[in-house]
Amino acid sequence: MSRLRHMLPSPHSLFVFEAAARTLNFKLAAAELNVTQPSVSHAIKALEVYCKVQLFRRGNRGVQLTEAGRELYESVRSSFVRIEQSLSSIAASGMQYVTLAASTSMAAHWLVPQLHDFQQRHPGSKVKIIATDRDVEPDEQIDLTIWLRPANFDRPNCWYICDEIVLPVCSPAYLSSVDRILSVSDLVGHKLIHCFDAFRKRVGWNEWLALAGADSVGLMPNIVFNDYQLAVQAALAGEGIALGWSLTAQLLLERKLLVPAIDKSVRTGNAFFLVGSGNSAKSAESDKLAKWILRNSSNLR
Structure with missing residues (x-):
């Protein structure tokens, strides 16, 4: 002392x-x-x-x-x-920390694999990623977050990222181990990985098949998870076919870790939006991260 x-x-x-x-x-x-x-x-x-x-x-x-x-x-x-x-x-x-709240799958499969690029472009910036199972309102603690909303959604400090596009995905190993999937209706006979979220509304298999023009009668869940990240991990492990979102699955598809089970995707009428808090004290740093996210997702628009 x-x-x-x-x-x-x-x-x-x-x-x-x-x-x-x-x-x-x-x-x-x-x-x-x-x-x-x-x-x-x-x-x-x-x-x-x-x-x-x-x-x-x-x-x-x-x-x-x-x-x-x-x-x-x-x-x-x-x-x-x-x-x-x-x-x-x-x-x-x-004050240099910019806090971004995102789903676990978004953080794990889209943000984290690319953060090195942001740090190289902005070596003085610091980012804090918060994985959350529900939508949060940007405030003094959360500078940026990603919401799924109707495509015409609009509010201050909000940027359109891309439309919600959902497609069946699986591992290359799974696809090579089963008979060729020729139509959407063929999916009903496969091991389909289901997911439900308590706080986020996601398109499920029944809804997706209906939007794709197929009948889901007789569809029996093979594997069910209450966290979409677990559904992605099961698909990566070759356990079956999961629904994939073009934004969160972008890098997994580009790197062939996941592949489309069939050449069919559905636009739901919703879109992903980047939402900011408008915190003037950190607006410059938030702006850097926002522009980086929009640039790295530009091929999805």
């Missing part, structure tokens, strides 16, 4: 001393600290008694620092400057 706390009457006495030594005027120091002049005089006197040395010479024309007072002032002044610089640096560093 520092001995400093035992060498002072109170930590506040250092602030009083610094103001009085800098202004060489107890009245000005009192006004700066929003206290009375007698309280400044009392605090300085208590510090002198505690230190057993005179810090100021009092006279009719004001006060002057003694040799001991000058030595203490230089030490206090330089220490205050270093503390201010450290606090400013910490505050600035904290």
Whole structure:
């Protein structure tokens, strides 16, 4: 433990001393600290008694620092400057973090694999990714997030990413191990991976087959998950066919980790939107990340 706390009457006495030594005027120091002049005089006197040395010479024309007072002032002044610089640096560093909230599958399969590109383009920027199982409203803690909304959705600080396009996907190994899938109706006889989310409405197999013009009568779930990320992992493991979203599955499809089970996709009438908080304190950093997301998804528009 520092001995400093035992060498002072109170930590506040250092602030009083610094103001009085800098202004060489107890009245000005009192006004700066929003206290009375007698309280400044009392605090300085208590510090002198505690230190057993005179810090100021009092006279009719004001006060002057003694040799001991000058030595203490230089030490206090330089220490205050270093503390201010450290606090400013910490505050600035904290403000550089741009927080993006996204689904687990979006974070794992689209954002994380490409973050190195963002960091190379913007080496001074810091990003915090928050995986969430529900839509969150951007606020002081969340700078950007991605929502699925009707295609005509509009609000301030909102950018269209791409339409919601859903297609059946599976691993190359699964596709090569089964008979060729010639039509949408053939999917009903395959191992279909189902998913339901408690807080996000996703297109399910019954709805997708109806939109694709096929009958889902007799469709029996083979595997059911309550988290879409698990459905993706099951498809990657060759467990069957899952529904894939063009945005979250973009890199998996480009890298052939997943492939379309059949050349058929459905547009739902919804779209993905990037939504910002409008936080002016971090608008420049948020703008960098927003532009990067829009650029890296431009081939989907």
